[in-house]
Amino acid sequence: MPPRPAVLTKRTLDKDLDKITHAEDAAKHVLRRLVAPGLGLIFVGLTMIFAGVYVFDRPGAMLVVAAAALAGYMAMNIGANDVTNNVGAAVGARAMTMGQALIIAAIFEVLGATIAGGEVVKTISSNIVDAIQVPQAILGWIMMAALMAAALWINLATWMNAPVSTTHAIVGAVIGAGISAVGTEPVNWRVMLEITSSWITSPLIGGLIAAGLLYLVKTLIIYRDDKIAAAQRWVPVLVAVMAGGFMAYMVLQLSPPGRFPSFTVILIGIGIGLVSWLAARPLVLAQARDLENRNSSLRVLFRLPLIGSAALLSFAHGANDVSNAVGPLSAIVHSVGIGGVDGVDGVGHPPLWVMLIGAFGISVGLLLFGPRLIRLVGEEITKLNPMRAYCVALSTAFTVIVASWLGLPVSTTHIAVGAVFGVGFFREWYTRHSKRRIAYIRRKAESFDIDEPEEPNIHEQRRRYLVRRSHFMTIVAAWIVTVPVSAALAAVIYWAMFALFV
Numbered sequence: 001m002p003p004r005p006a007v008l009t010k011r012t013l014d015k016d017l018d019k020i021t022h023a024e025d026a027a028k029h030v031l032r033r034l035v036a037p038g039l040g041l042i043f044v045g046l047t048m049i050f051a052g053v054y055v056f057d058r059p060g061a062m063l064v065v066a067a068a069a070l071a072g073y074m075a076m077n078i079g080a081n082d083v084t085n086n087v088g089a090a091v092g093a094r095a096m097t098m099g100q101a102l103i104i105a106a107i108f109e110v111l112g113a114t115i116a117g118g119e120v121v122k123t124i125s126s127n128i129v130d131a132i133q134v135p136q137a138i139l140g141w142i143m144m145a146a147l148m149a150a151a152l153w154i155n156l157a158t159w160m161n162a163p164v165s166t167t168h169a170i171v172g173a174v175i176g177a178g179i180s181a182v183g184t185e186p187v188n189w190r191v192m193l194e195i196t197s198s199w200i201t202s203p204l205i206g207g208l209i210a211a212g213l214l215y216l217v218k219t220l221i222i223y224r225d226d227k228i229a230a231a232q233r234w235v236p237v238l239v240a241v242m243a244g245g246f247m248a249y250m251v252l253q254l255s256p257p258g259r260f261p262s263f264t265v266i267l268i269g270i271g272i273g274l275v276s277w278l279a280a281r282p283l284v285l286a287q288a289r290d291l292e293n294r295n296s297s298l299r300v301l302f303r304l305p306l307i308g309s310a311a312l313l314s315f316a317h318g319a320n321d322v323s324n325a326v327g328p329l330s331a332i333v334h335s336v337g338i339g340g341v342d343g344v345d346g347v348g349h350p351p352l353w354v355m356l357i358g359a360f361g362i363s364v365g366l367l368l369f370g371p372r373l374i375r376l377v378g379e380e381i382t383k384l385n386p387m388r389a390y391c392v393a394l395s396t397a398f399t400v401i402v403a404s405w406l407g408l409p410v411s412t413t414h415i416a417v418g419a420v421f422g423v424g425f426f427r428e429w430y431t432r433h434s435k436r437r438i439a440y441i442r443r444k445a446e447s448f449d450i451d452e453p454e455e456p457n458i459h460e461q462r463r464r465y466l467v468r469r470s471h472f473m474t475i476v477a478a479w480i481v482t483v484p485v486s487a488a489l490a491a492v493i494y495w496a497m498f499a500l501f502v
Helices: 006-055 061-081 084-092 098-116 118-127 136-159 166-182 189-222 227-254 262-288 295-301 303-321 323-335 352-369 371-380 386-406 412-433 435-444 458-465 469-501
Strands: none
Touching: 006 061, 006 352, 061 136, 061 166, 061 323, 061 352, 084 098, 084 303, 098 303, 098 352, 136 166, 136 323, 136 469, 166 189, 166 323, 166 469, 189 227, 189 295, 189 386, 189 412, 189 435, 227 262, 227 295, 227 303, 227 386, 262 295, 262 303, 295 303, 295 386, 303 323, 303 352, 303 386, 303 412, 323 352, 386 412, 412 435
């Protein structure tokens, strides 16, 4: 048989090498998708080891270690799904990159959870289902079922690109598992009514605060003849308000009850606000040099307060929503008799190691799985610029901070979307009715016919002013089913656990 030509052999070899290259590329593509789940699994394993160090010689150690793994898994799901509300506005407004947003959110989530998260953890761990009326052994399994059910539902919602309320999920799961275990009597319906009312009122409050902030920004800065001079005057004031309010909250949260009278706290907030104003003023003046007198130039000047508000919101979210992960774990720690050590007191404050599991779990979930929903919330639901995004972020932060101070586990998702709606509806009203805006437009464009405007484009108004209906309806539908789905799933999981292990 004659030998094959060299050219034909070379072509065959090239084809075979191309196939190998394509196979390698496909393998890399598949493996890249497995990196984040693999790192998440490693974190869960490290969580179990971390919890085991504290409880290995205590009774019920195996239950606590298993609960710690579920709490770490739950915390990662919170980071992947819920933290998008903190930095999504800033990323959507292009005030910071995705990498910067992830780093800032991760740092301040940890700080908020460890420094100021104790009050809300007590609500989740002992106030929804009365721990006194439930046998301690049963309480541990109730919280285990609740953690697993809530985490599975949030994981599914994240996979479906639906930013749901993690607070709804865990509260519904605790109720479902509690009723399946001991009936309706131990459920504290008064606390549930308070929590439910906060879910309804908090979005309204967030929307009103956001609309008020946007009104001030438009009145004092945007619709002024010299926008840059107005921004130089008022942007440092906005930074001062943000810093002063944050510091007043920190003093109230960290100091012993009754140590500082309200008047003293207000003075501390004013003092910090004044210092922040003095520090921000030269920075804003330096940024404003050589900027043109136009709205696009304001993006540069609002970058600093928007980053600050995103960091503040991450802190507030860590303080409030860490309870969704470690509240049930804290209840399990108490149920097996490990209370009274490692920082646990008779009032029910969780130990530091429990808080750290939730804090770092949220940050790990954000870093590994957060970017996709950050893009959805920041870029696809509604159109944001730095000024509107600042109003959304700051109003959400203050609403969550007040709720955390009061010990109410509110939904940051609801508050953030409520703030977006407040901004959108206010823009519609302001565009049609503001005399200041009409006078400003008349001065800038003599040919603009205010008295007889053209027929408005309804579709364009919806795109520019309001949340896009397609995404909004999906999110609302997920909100509606979160409580019943998580409750039913928790009940089924509790029955399965009770049949297998108890």
